Amino acid sequence: MISASALAAAALLVALPAAGSGPNPVTAGPGPHAVAAADPGPDAVALALADPGPNAVTVADSFRTRAGGAAVTYAPDAVPGGARVRVSEHPAHKGGTRFTLRVDGLPAGRTYGAHVHREACGPKPEDAGPHYQNVKDPVQPSVDPAYANPRNEVWLDLTTDDRGTGRAEATVAWRVRPGEARSVVLHEHATETHAGRAGTAGARLACVTVPFGTAR
Numbered sequence: 001m002i003s004a005s006a007l008a009a010a011a012l013l014v015a016l017p018a019a020g021s022g023p024n025p026v027t028a029g030p031g032p033h034a035v036a037a038a039d040p041g042p043d044a045v046a047l048a049l050a051d052p053g054p055n056a057v058t059v060a061d062s063f064r065t066r067a068g069g070a071a072v073t074y075a076p077d078a079v080p081g082g083a084r085v086r087v088s089e090h091p092a093h094k095g096g097t098r099f100t101l102r103v104d105g106l107p108a109g110r111t112y113g114a115h116v117h118r119e120a121c122g123p124k125p126e127d128a129g130p131h132y133q134n135v136k137d138p139v140q141p142s143v144d145p146a147y148a149n150p151r152n153e154v155w156l157d158l159t160t161d162d163r164g165t166g167r168a169e170a171t172v173a174w175r176v177r178p179g180e181a182r183s184v185v186l187h188e189h190a191t192e193t194h195a196g197r198a199g200t201a202g203a204r205l206a207c208v209t210v211p212f213g214t215a216r
């Protein structure tokens with residue numbers, strides 16, 4: 001007579017190798033059930049929408065004097081090579097978006113203009129193209145305050161503290177169209193707002209490429 005506990009132990013001994021990554025790749029590998037498990041289903045989608053964390057796009061890098069990484073400086077006296085930059089895009093619950101910019105290692109007590117631009121950074125400052133606009137100004141370059149304003153564009157001007165750290169945050173009531181906003185440009189001075197110069201902020205000092213609108 002074999003006891004119940006002995007049967008259970010025997011079953012366990014048989015079951016253990018099968019449960020591990022045993023020699024049977026058909027059951028151990030990603031079969032049809034793995035596909036079902038990878039699909040998060042409606043509940044998981046709702047959870048993702050309720051929590052803006054996982055949907056954020058973040059780029060953190062150091063400025064380099066040659067294009068190639070995410071961040072490039074065109075004016076090392078104003079934005080030194082090795083200075084750090086971090087940009088995040090946080091889609092909010094009701095269709096809005098919050099953007100954050102942080103820089104470290106810049107000259108202390110200096111004000112920079114900063115905006116989201118349409119193209120990725122390149123070897124030349126102008127490679128980043130014009131500002132991203134939610135509603136595009138039919139007249140380009142756009143210097144009309146009706147379009148070139150911080151509600152229709154993303155402005156992230158900042159002033160560094162005595163340690164050379166600067167932070168900016170901007171919230172808009174819309175989402176970026178994927179593929180149409182690809183960088184943040186740091187400019188020479190604070191962003192102007194009056195007609196004919198709205199949105200301008202002097203020379204383009206540095207740029208960081210960010211794939212805005214790609215986290216959904």
Ligand SMILES: [Cu+2]
Pocket residue numbers: 114115116117131185187201
């Ligand atoms: Cu700009």
